[in-house]
Structures are given as structure tokens and as C-alpha cells.
Amino acid sequence: MKISFRRIFHYLWPEMCRHSLSFSLIFAGYGLGVIFDDIVKPLIYKELINLFSSSAGKDLILEQAMYMVVFLSLIVVIYNLGFRIGDFANSYFQSKVMKSLYDFTFNRLLEHSYHFFSSNFSGSIITKSRRFVRSYETLMDIVSFPIYFSLIVFLGIISILFFQAPLLASIFLFWSLLYLGITFLFIRKKVNYDAIEAGADSMVSARLADSISNILNIKIFSSDQREKAGFQAITSDEEIKRRRAWNFGNLQNLAQAAMMGALQVFVVYLSIYLWYRGDLSLGMFAMLQAYMINLFGFLWNLGHSLTRAAKSLTEMQEVIDIFDTPIDILDSKNPEKLRIKEGRIIFKNISFAYKNNNPVLDDFNLEIFPGERVGLVGHSGAGKSTITKLLLRFADTSSGSIVIDGQNIKNIAQNDLRSVVSYVPQDSILFHRTIRENIAYGKSDATAEEIEMVAKKAFAHEFIVKLRRGYNTMVGERGVKLSGGERQRIAIARAMLKNAPIIVLDEATSSLDSVSEAHIQEAFVELMKGKTTIVVAHRLSTIQKMDRIIVLENGRIIEMGTHRELVSRNGIYADLWNHQSGGFLSD
Numbered sequence: 249m250k251i252s253f254r255r256i257f258h259y260l261w262p263e264m265c266r267h268s269l270s271f272s273l274i275f276a277g278y279g280l281g282v283i284f285d286d287i288v289k290p291l292i293y294k295e296l297i298n299l300f301s302s303s304a305g306k307d308l309i310l311e312q313a314m315y316m317v318v319f320l321s322l323i324v325v326i327y328n329l330g331f332r333i334g335d336f337a338n339s340y341f342q343s344k345v346m347k348s349l350y351d352f353t354f355n356r357l358l359e360h361s362y363h364f365f366s367s368n369f370s371g372s373i374i375t376k377s378r379r380f381v382r383s384y385e386t387l388m389d390i391v392s393f394p395i396y397f398s399l400i401v402f403l404g405i406i407s408i409l410f411f412q413a414p415l416l417a418s419i420f421l422f423w424s425l426l427y428l429g430i431t432f433l434f435i436r437k438k439v440n441y442d443a444i445e446a447g448a449d450s451m452v453s454a455r456l457a458d459s460i461s462n463i464l465n466i467k468i469f470s471s472d473q474r475e476k477a478g479f480q481a482i483t484s485d486e487e488i489k490r491r492r493a494w495n496f497g498n499l500q501n502l503a504q505a506a507m508m509g510a511l512q513v514f515v516v517y518l519s520i521y522l523w524y525r526g527d528l529s530l531g532m533f534a535m536l537q538a539y540m541i542n543l544f545g546f547l548w549n550l551g552h553s554l555t556r557a558a559k560s561l562t563e564m565q566e567v568i569d570i571f572d573t574p575i576d577i578l579d580s581k582n583p584e585k586l587r588i589k590e591g592r593i594i595f596k597n598i599s600f601a602y603k604n605n606n607p608v609l610d611d612f613n614l615e616i617f618p619g620e621r622v623g624l625v626g627h628s629g630a631g632k633s634t635i636t637k638l639l640l641r642f643a644d645t646s647s648g649s650i651v652i653d654g655q656n657i658k659n660i661a662q663n664d665l666r667s668v669v670s671y672v673p674q675d676s677i678l679f680h681r682t683i684r685e686n687i688a689y690g691k692s693d694a695t696a697e698e699i700e701m702v703a704k705k706a707f708a709h710e711f712i713v714k715l716r717r718g719y720n721t722m723v724g725e726r727g728v729k730l731s732g733g734e735r736q737r738i739a740i741a742r743a744m745l746k747n748a749p750i751i752v753l754d755e756a757t758s759s760l761d762s763v764s765e766a767h768i769q770e771a772f773v774e775l776m777k778g779k780t781t782i783v784v785a786h787r788l789s790t791i792q793k794m795d796r797i798i799v800l801e802n803g804r805i806i807e808m809g810t811h812r813e814l815v816s817r818n819g820i821y822a823d824l825w826n827h828q829s830g831g832f833l834s835d
């Protein structure tokens with residue numbers, strides 16, 4: 249994976265700039281703190297020690313030392329103030345930016361098409377998104393503490409030493425540059441190890457999510473042993489990759505520790521030598537030791553922090569790649585105003601294939617008249633759901649056009665298009681919210697009466713009121729606490745509430761018993777009045793009364809007509825009908 253700082257900061261910077269005051273305060277506060285704590289304070293100690301070792305009279309020393317104490321207490325107050333200002337600014341800034349980044353990520357994800365989500369693991373998208381914000385937090389902490397602190401301490405110490413002990417300053421400078429150079433070499437290699445580790449980690453999350461969402465299958469096929477083995481294979485792979493990354497980090501520690509040890513011994517040796525020559529005071533000796541301890545503290549962390557920063561950048565890159573994935577379904581730059589009222593739908597020379605797959609539709613043509621009720625039948629995989637998805641622009645056609653009331657659907661905003669279609673998909677999924685909220689999803693300002701009315705029409709009211717918490721019952725993740733038929737009835741109710749001029753029902757009643765379905769059909773008759781309707785169903789009794797029935801085979805229309813016409817034609821439809829005889833399977 250290639251990390252691009254420019255692309256990462258392209259997304260971070262605008263969010264960070266929105267809070268520029270607290271952003272500046274972090275650096276001003278911490279800068280003040282670290283200068284007074286780590287650079288100025290040792291200077292006072294140096295003066296104190298020199299004072300004590302001077303040959304002046306005791307009283308004079310005491311008097312001057314008292315001044316130093318006052319001075320020291322001032323410094324203590326200043327650096328504490330600086331650090332605390334930095335802390336508060338940091339808490340404010342970080343919490344604000346992290347919130348914005350979460351919101352930004354969510355908004356950006358929602359811009360992607362439905363198709364994007366069906367071809368990406370949702371588990372891994374969730375992990376990556378969460379890691380993105382966490383990694384930003386780590387990165388920012390590293391920039392504002394170790395990197396910034398080290399830089400200030402380093403510059404401060406070097407400049408003071410240049411005035412007081414130029415030889416030592418040159419040695420410090422040379423050593424620090426060498427240290428940084430070696431650290432960078434390590435980091436460049438470690439980034440690759442970390443990227444491999446992050447990839448393995450995403451695989452673990454994706455597998456976990458996939459297995460958990462398939463828990464029913466695992467139980468049905470008693471495949472827990474198989475699943476456990478599969479999961480263990482993935483975690484073993486992660487274990488190896490993780491250990492490789494960590495061990496490389498340990499190697500880096502070894503190199504850093506060796507360099508620090510060498511400098512430490514060398515500086516002590518040199519100090520003794522300089523002292524012997526009379527070029528170094530006792531105070532200076534103590535100050536040097538204090539500076540070295542401070543510098544080592546920061547530099548030791550710096551090496552690790554830079555490695556962690558690189559790791560965070562790698563993790564952020566994963567999400568940036570998603571951000572940068574071109575959005576496959578875009579609104580046109582100047583969308584036309586919505587003029588759809590009647591619902592005359594024309595599919596013109598449509599060809600379509602899912603990514604890297606064989607064509608599903610090939611030169612498909614169909615005109616549906618305003619207010620017409622059309623039934624779509626055909627063998628499983630014939631392309632019925634695909635047609636409904638193209639109509640809602642969940643994917644774009646490879647060639648041809650879909651025109652509604654004279655408007656090409658590509659020229660209107662997707663939200664506008666979907667606002668004129670009530671759609672019940674083949675597998676209705678509900679939000680883990682209350683039944684009331686799920687129904688009201690069709691119309692955000694729906695009143696309690698409206699919700700109850702559509703629930704009655706969709707034959708859902710009866711079962712809802714029997715639930716202990718009625719309309720306030722939470723339905724479980726994806727609606728698992730309801731039966732398939734109950735879930736469908738909620739989905740129908742919320743589509744009814746939307747009351748759009750075009751209705752698309754994809755197997756909307758497939759999970760209902762025949763009696764409930766017959767009742768809902770009556771409600772649909774009312775709902776469909778004056779509206780263009782497309783009904784996809786395997787159960788032919790569902791579409792028997794449609795104005796026109798279209799039989800699809802391999803993405804092409806092979807028969808078309810009313811139920812009566814098709815039955816008398818003795819073609820595929822008649823064959824299907826004979827097998828179902830009036831909607832019920834016969835032998």
C-alpha cells in the first residue's frame with residue numbers, strides 16, 4: 249500500500265483548520281511548558297551548583313540562592329500553566345475533530361452506491377472507519393507530544409550548548425542527525441510490516457463479521473468446527489504477521505539503545521576531560537547530564553512514536569482509499585428539476601452486467617404506461633430484481649436509457665428519483681429501532697394516526713398490538729426479532745406511507761401465507777389506483793390480476809400479455825401456471 253501524506257492531509261486539514269484557535273493553543277501551551285521545564289530549569293540548577301561550588305562567602309551565596317528559588321518557582325508556575333493550557337486546548341480540539349471525522353466518514357460512505365456496499369465487506373468497512381478516527385487521534389497525540397517536544401528540546405539544547413560548549417554541541421548535533429537517519433531507515437521498512445499486519449487485522453474483522461451475520465447457517469449446518477478452524481487459520485496468519493512487525497520494532501529498539509548508550513558514555517568521558525582541563529564547570533557538568541536525560545527521554549519516545557505515526561498513517565490510508573474510490577453513481581452536475589407525475593416508464597435498449605460478470609440484461613426494451621400494473625415473472629436469476637434496481641439507479645446501465653415521464657433518470661438527482669418510487673425489496677431489512685420508527689421511515693413527519701392506518705392496511709397492526717410494547721417494540725438487528733412475514737408487512741406499511749406515484753414490489757409478499765397475502769392484495773388494489781406499478785413475484789396468484797404480465801428469460805422478454813392471454817398461449821407462463829395451479833403447488 250502506498251501512503252500519500254498529501255491525500256491524507258487533504259482530508260484532515262480542513263477539519264483541523266475549523267478549530268484553529270485551540271489548535272494554536274495546543275502548540276503555544278505545550279511549547280511554553282517544555283521550554284521552561286526542560287530547557288530553562290536545568291539552567292537554574294547549573295547556576296545553583298556553580299554558586300555552591302564558588303568561593304564566595306556563605307551569606308552571599310544564600311542570598312543569591314534565595315533569588316534563584318523565587319526564580320525557580322516562577323518557572324514552575326509558567327511551565328505548569330503552559331502544559332495545562334495545552335491539555336485543555338488538546339481535549340477540546342481532539343474531541344471536536346474526532347467527531348467531525350466520524351461524521352465526515354459516515355457522510356462519505358453513504359455517498360457510495362448500494363452496489364459498492366454489496367461488493368465490499370461491511371465488517372471491514374466498519375473496522376476501517378473506526379480505526380481511521382482512532383489513528384488520527386494517535387497521530388495527533390504523537391505530533392503534539394513526542395515530535396513537537398523533541399524538536400523544541402533538541403533545538404533549545406543545541407542552541408544553548410553552542411554558546412556554552414561548542415564542541416559538545418557539535419557532538420550532540422552530529423549524533424542526533426545520525427540517530428534520526430537510522431530511525432528513519434528503520435521506519436521505512438517497518439511501515440511495510442505494519443501495512444501487512446493491518447491487512448491481516450482487517451481480514452480477521454471481516455471474517456468475524458461474516459461468520460456472526462451467518463450464525464444461522466452455522467447452526468443449521470452444524471459447522472462450528474469448520475468455522476472455528478477457518479477463523480483460526482486467519483488468526484494464525486495475523487499472529488505471524490504481527491510478530492514479524494513487532495520483532496522488527498524490537499530490532500529498532502536495539503539499535504536506538506546502542507546509540508544512546510554510546511553517546512552517554514562518550515559525553516561523560518568528554519565532560520571529565522574538559523573539567524580536568526578547566527573548560528567545564530561543575531554546574532555545566534550537571535546541566536549536561538540533565539539535558540542528556542531529557543533529550544534521551546524524548547528521542548527514545550520519538551523513535552517509537554514515529555513508528556506508531558507511520559502505522560497510524562498506514563491505517564488511515566485504508567480509509568482514504570475508500571474516500572478516493574470514485575463514487576460509481578453520481579448525480580449529474582446540473583440535475584433537472586423533477587417532473588415525474590404520471591409514471592410512464594420506458595426502458596430503452598438496456599444492457600447491463602454486474603462488475604466482471606456476464607451480461608444480465610441484453611438490449612432490454614419495455615414501455616410501462618401511466619397507471620399500468622405490470623407483473624414480472626421468470627426463472628430465478630432471470631434479471632427481475634436487476635431491472636427494479638436499475639430503475640432506482642442502484643447501478644447504472646452499461647448502455648441504453650431509462651426514461652420516466654420524458655426524463656432520463658440519469659439527469660435527475662438520485663434522491664428525487666427515489667422520492668417518487670415506493671419500493672419494497674426482495675429481502676426487507678429493518679433498522680434496530682422501534683416498529684413505529686421503522687414504519688415512519690417512509691415519511692419522517694408521519695403522525696401516529698397515519699402510521700397506524702398504513703399498519704392496518706398492510707395487516708401489520710394486528711400482530712403489532714399483540715406485542716408487549718406494541719408500536720414501541722424494538723425489532724432487533726436487521727429486524728431479527730420479527731418473523732419473515734411480519735418484517736415484510738412492516739416494509740409494505742412503510743412503502744405505503746411514502747405514497748409515491750410509482751410502486752415497485754419485489755417479492756414483497758413472498759413470506760406471507762396465502763390468506764394474509766390475499767388481504768394485502770386488496771389493500772394494494774387501493775394503493776395502486778392511478779399509480780404505475782411493477783410487481784415481481786414467483787407466486788403467480790400474486791400477479792394474476794395485473795394489466796400486463798412480462799415473462800423474462802436470460803434478461804430478455806419472451807412473453808407478454810394478460811394472464812388469460814398467456815395461459816392460452818401455452819408458452820413458458822402457461823407451463824409455470826400449470827405447475828402452480830391457482831397459486832398452490834400441485835404434484
Ligand SMILES: Nc1ncnc2c1ncn2[C@@H]1O[C@H](COP(=O)(O)OP(=O)(O)OP(=O)(O)O)[C@@H](O)[C@H]1O
Pocket residue numbers: 366602603605608626627628629630631632633634635674
Ligand atoms: N450484486 C451482484 N453482483 C454480481 N452479480 C449479481 C449481483 N446481483 C445479482 N447478480 C446476478 O445477476 C443475475 C440476475 O439477478 P437478479 O437478482 O436480477 O435475478 P432475479 O430474476 O431477481 O432472481 P430471483 O427470482 O431469484 O430473485 C443473477 O445471475 C445473479 O447472479
Ligand SMILES: [Mg+2]
Pocket residue numbers: 632633634674754
Ligand atoms: Mg430477485
